[in-house]
Amino acid sequence: MSRARLLSPSRALVAAVAVALLAAWLATGTTRSGWTVSTLANDPNTTRAASLAFTHTYGSTSCSAGPRVAGTQACSGSIVGSDTISNSGDLGTGRLSAAVKAASCAPVQLGNAKSGTNPLLPRYAAAFRAGGPMTGSSAISLDGSSAYAASVVQQTTPSGFSLGAAYGWGVWFKTTSTAGGAMFGFTDKPDNTSTANADHLLYMDGAGHIGFGYSATASTGTSPGSYNNGSWHFAYVRVEVTQVVVTLTTWTLYVDGASVASVGGAGLGGGSSTGYWHLGWSPLSARTYGTGLSNYFTGSLSNFVVFHASPAPDAVPNPSSQTAFDTFASSATEQWRLDDTGTTTFGGNVPGTTASPCTMFDVTWSFTSPASTPVSGLALATFADNSFRPVAAPGAGGSQSSALTVSRGSTYDPDVAGLRLYVPISWTVESVPTGSSWSLAFAWTSADAVVVA
Numbered sequence: 001m002s003r004a005r006l007l008s009p010s011r012a013l014v015a016a017v018a019v020a021l022l023a024a025w026l027a028t029g030t031t032r033s034g035w036t037v038s039t040l041a042n043d044p045n046t047t048r049a050a051s052l053a054f055t056h057t058y059g060s061t062s063c064s065a066g067p068r069v070a071g072t073q074a075c076s077g078s079i080v081g082s083d084t085i086s087n088s089g090d091l092g093t094g095r096l097s098a099a100v101k102a103a104s105c106a107p108v109q110l111g112n113a114k115s116g117t118n119p120l121l122p123r124y125a126a127a128f129r130a131g132g133p134m135t136g137s138s139a140i141s142l143d144g145s146s147a148y149a150a151s152v153v154q155q156t157t158p159s160g161f162s163l164g165a166a167y168g169w170g171v172w173f174k175t176t177s178t179a180g181g182a183m184f185g186f187t188d189k190p191d192n193t194s195t196a197n198a199d200h201l202l203y204m205d206g207a208g209h210i211g212f213g214y215s216a217t218a219s220t221g222t223s224p225g226s227y228n229n230g231s232w233h234f235a236y237v238r239v240e241v242t243q244v245v246v247t248l249t250t251w252t253l254y255v256d257g258a259s260v261a262s263v264g265g266a267g268l269g270g271g272s273s274t275g276y277w278h279l280g281w282s283p284l285s286a287r288t289y290g291t292g293l294s295n296y297f298t299g300s301l302s303n304f305v306v307f308h309a310s311p312a313p314d315a316v317p318n319p320s321s322q323t324a325f326d327t328f329a330s331s332a333t334e335q336w337r338l339d340d341t342g343t344t345t346f347g348g349n350v351p352g353t354t355a356s357p358c359t360m361f362d363v364t365w366s367f368t369s370p371a372s373t374p375v376s377g378l379a380l381a382t383f384a385d386n387s388f389r390p391v392a393a394p395g396a397g398g399s400q401s402s403a404l405t406v407s408r409g410s411t412y413d414p415d416v417a418g419l420r421l422y423v424p425i426s427w428t429v430e431s432v433p434t435g436s437s438w439s440l441a442f443a444w445t446s447a448d449a450v451v452v453a
Contacts (some may be wrong), residue, residue, distance in 0.1 A: 038311045076083075089317050098391040100365060100374055105325035105358035105384035106345035108420040110140070110149055110279075113326075113335040116238055119346055120149035120304075120336055123191075123418030128342035132302045133172045133232035136322035138339035144181060144298025146418070150190055151334075152351055157186065157200065158308050159272030163244045166304075168312030169200055170236030170254075171279075175228050175299025180206045180289075183235070183297050184304055185213075185282025188275040190351030191415065192295075197344055199273055201282045202235055203289060204228065204297070211289060212237045212253050212262070220251045221261030231303075236315050244325055254315035276351070277334070306334040320453065345422050352415035356381055358423075360416055362409045379409055384423055 109119035125144035130139040142148065158167055170182050185201040201213035208226030227233045236254045241247065242264065250264040282299045303325060307313070316328040322337070329335045350357060356379035368374040374389035394400040 099388040101388045102384040103424040109346035113162040118153035122149040137304035139300040142280040149279040151277040164308040166240040168238040168307040172302040172303040177298040179294035181297035182282035221263045223260040255318035304336045308333040357416040364405045
């Protein structure tokens with residue numbers, strides 16, 4: 001969030017607030033670097049209300065009510081549960097103006113360091129910028145009931161193994177959950193649609209044991225130890241071809257660089273499958289990994305890597321930094337570091353859709369005291385044209401509140417359910433004092449833009 005710029009000594013841009021909308025149907029909230037974010041709730045085919053807002057008064061160096069002063073004034077603020085501008089100074093009608101705009105609209109993505117065109121698209125209550133396992137790293141946090149991410153490019157796993165070929169898959173994880181859950185998996189669906197076509201599953205059972213599942217069997221190996229102790233661990237599976245006449249492979253599960261389980265046999269890797277990578281979800285219930293396990297993972301994940309160009313590296317001991325881990329992952333086919341801010345967007349097609357998700361949601365933004373509705377039932381894609389729309393500002397002694405409502409439009413497609421749509425919104429307020437040389441700038445600052453969840 002950047003500071004508001006001064007227009008001139010007698011015209012001050014008071015505030016500009018950037019906010020991201022979440023085009024998912026949630027009832028959870030997140031907190032971001034000093035911003036307290038409102039909670040949204042919605043049932044299918046109904047509208048949901050959110051509050052983008054700040055509260056301020058004109059005044060002294062403490063930014064409270066009082067006489068105006070010469071010079072520039074910076075004040076702090078936060079997103080709260082209501083939108084209110086209070087004109088408690090002596091700015092009369094016409095001396096205060098306001099306007100709103102949206103700069104753009106697109107789904108949020110989790111970037112791929114190796115294949116930039118194949119990011120993961122997070123859905124539902126995925127929280128960004130959690131603390132990571134290494135110096136310079138970061139993570140995403142998942143709620144264990146709805147949040148997951150899926151890649152956008154359909155891929156095919158390796159086939160036709162040659163003797164000595166080796167492939168690998170791994171991820172950093174941290175959890176205290178006793179519900180079990182999938183850390184990653186590969187299915188033929190681009191979302192969380194239930195399917196029996198799932199393989200390359202890394203999961204945790206209710207006791208904290210780590211297991212790896214392959215399509216030909218229920219499970220190829222499970223760790224004897226438990227890892228749901230709230231510490232960071234790196235789980236990595238490596239498969240190596242040991243005979244090719246009758247394809248024999250050995251699957252080894254490593255945790256924190258140590259081999260904890262190994263299974264070998266025929267038919268464990270000779271074929272291939274086509275589909276999409278999933279993070280934080282896989283259909284465990286479609287196979288017998290244990291009773292009562294969740295398909296979703298509860299906890300934090302960092303640096304999901306895939307090695308489909310043989311040979312995959314041997315397991316690496318815990319590196320001390322993101323740079324050291326990047327060296328280990330230098331030959332990876334895919335590396336999602338999961339260190340995104342939640343504001344980087346995806347400009348390609350969402351699998352299963354032919355139109356932008358931003359065309360599938362309508363927005364209404366209305367103001368009261370005085371009343372003004374600059375946007376009503378307008379598609380997000382149309383609203384996000386970077387044009388200011390004027391709003392009648394409150395007169396001296398008055399306060400103004402606003403409400404933002406997002407609803408499914410007539411072209412809503414279920415394939416976009418849960419996507420996070422980043423919509424940078426600005427609400428600017430400009431004071432125009434008469435016969436004075438002072439300027440007053442209010443700035444709401446944050447380390448990143450806000451995702452309302």
